[in-house]
Amino acid sequence: MSGAVELVTAGILVIGDEILSGRTKDRNIGYIAEYLTGIGIDLREVRVVPDIEDEIVGAVNALRARYTYVFTTGGIGPTHDDITADSIAKAFGVPIHVDPRARAMLLEYIKPEDLNEARLRMARIPAGAELVPNPVSKAPGFWIGNVIVMAGVPTIMQAMLDQVAPKLRTGVQVLSETVRANAREGDIGGPLKLIAEAHPDVTIGSYPFLDEDGRPNSNLVVRSRDPEKLAAAVAAVRAMAAAIPRR
Amino acid sequence: MSGAVELVTAGILVIGDEILSGRTKDRNIGYIAEYLTGIGIDLREVRVVPDIEDEIVGAVNALRARYTYVFTTGGIGPTHDDITADSIAKAFGVPIHVDPRARAMLLEYIKPEDLNEARLRMARIPAGAELVPNPVSKAPGFWIGNVIVMAGVPTIMQAMLDQVAPKLRTGVQVLSETVRANAREGDIGGPLKLIAEAHPDVTIGSYPFLDEDGRPNSNLVVRSRDPEKLAAAVAAVRAMAAAIPRR
Secondary structure, three states: OOOOOOOOEEEEEEEOHHHHOOOOOOOHHHHHHHHHHHOOOEEEEEEEEOOOHHHHHHHHHHHHHHOOEEEEEOOOOOOOOOOHHHHHHHHHOOOEEEOHHHHHHHOOOOOHHHOOHHHHHHHEEEOOOEEEEEOOOEEEEEEEOOEEEEOOOHHHHHHHHHHHHHHOOOOOOOEEEEEEOOOOHHHHHHHHHHHHHHOOOOEEEEEEEEOOOOOEEEEEEEEEOOHHHHHHHHHHHHHHHHHOOOO | OOOOOOOOEEEEEEEOHHHHOOOOOOOHHHHHHHHHHHOOOEEEEEEEEOOOHHHHHHHHHHHHHHOOEEEEEOOOOOOOOOOHHHHHHHHHOOOEEEOHHHHHHHOOOOOHHHOOHHHHHHHEEEOOOEEEEEOOOEEEEEEEOOEEEEOOOHHHHHHHHHHHHHHOOOOOOOEEEEEEOOOOHHHHHHHHHHHHHHOOOOEEEEEEEEOOOOOEEEEEEEEEOOHHHHHHHHHHHHHHHHHOOOO
């Protein structure tokens, strides 16, 4: 592999007071991160903001200017604290109304007599957005510009991501190999730094852990889009680790 | 309670490629969020950035200008990818050297002959910072200006937070009560909005869940620093929920 590789990048925006209060523990960031890595999209940044319009608008506009895609989670339900759709419309400067396509989707799940004002909130979609189908509970997400708006409930978010993924521009997948060093981080930090400097097209991360014998150990994660460069760096890391006395 | 309440706010900055690649699932955000809520500090924003100096510097400077405190996690180990301390020094425009106090702490855990250049990296502390002791593995965190720099390993981060907490300015704790609505979100969205509008000094969040009978249900979380206003809003929410037919 050689030449310029097109990088496809992403940011995540998690919207919700319940994450910031600690009441709900986020499970979407790690899931989306792993998913994007798997399809060759580089997740570059995550932000978590409260249910406050100005905060959402500011974060969406900052992230969409920087990355190929922005994925948001949360705030698209039927209650007064669900202000994501209106905030996204404001960020893009477009009107927002009940979308007939979204309304029809809701009616697959909700009886016409139950389609009250609160539930119709879930059909409010910024003008110009494409819908993201929700196979779980019908109320759709949407895609406007480079921003993809998804539910906060993990099962629904995951189903929406499956709907969106085939339409995303994807990059060359980052290849990754993990070398178990059988050594303490502090014993390999010096030689590892030299290897990192000699292999500028790979990134090497060092992650300490306690191994099955209760001893401090290190996983060295080598990452690159180029298989040959990856292999060269991995060989250097393996040789280095093998030369460090275990203790 | 009446009059102005001093608000103490915070941001979290998670530093690490491994979180953005999905290889490591963050467990610190939720822990810190709950901890801060418990001592009356409002967590307002979280960001996750990669191990890139410019990204760390930019995020630290954005967050420290906005909030009373900024808590960072990750990037203070002995390897080349641990660049948090240097990035924080750059953000504050101060020099960074091996700190004799931090070196002494390391020597409580590490034999003098093992204190190589890599391990001494963990004693590099920006000028003017106070140290945050690390009861687990000695290598300290630090506190400079309003920024508190902690380890990424959850057990160590948690021990550092316990060291720091008694020195933090804390606010009046937010009181919270959860009302189980025994109703679908879409059935309560309308009346709940009216209650939220009538009680501007409380925030009301609605969180759907599937209950033990497999039926869609909703938890309504009412939050306020004022116990009387909280009680009034909770009473209104309970009365509303009781009036919605269960189905």
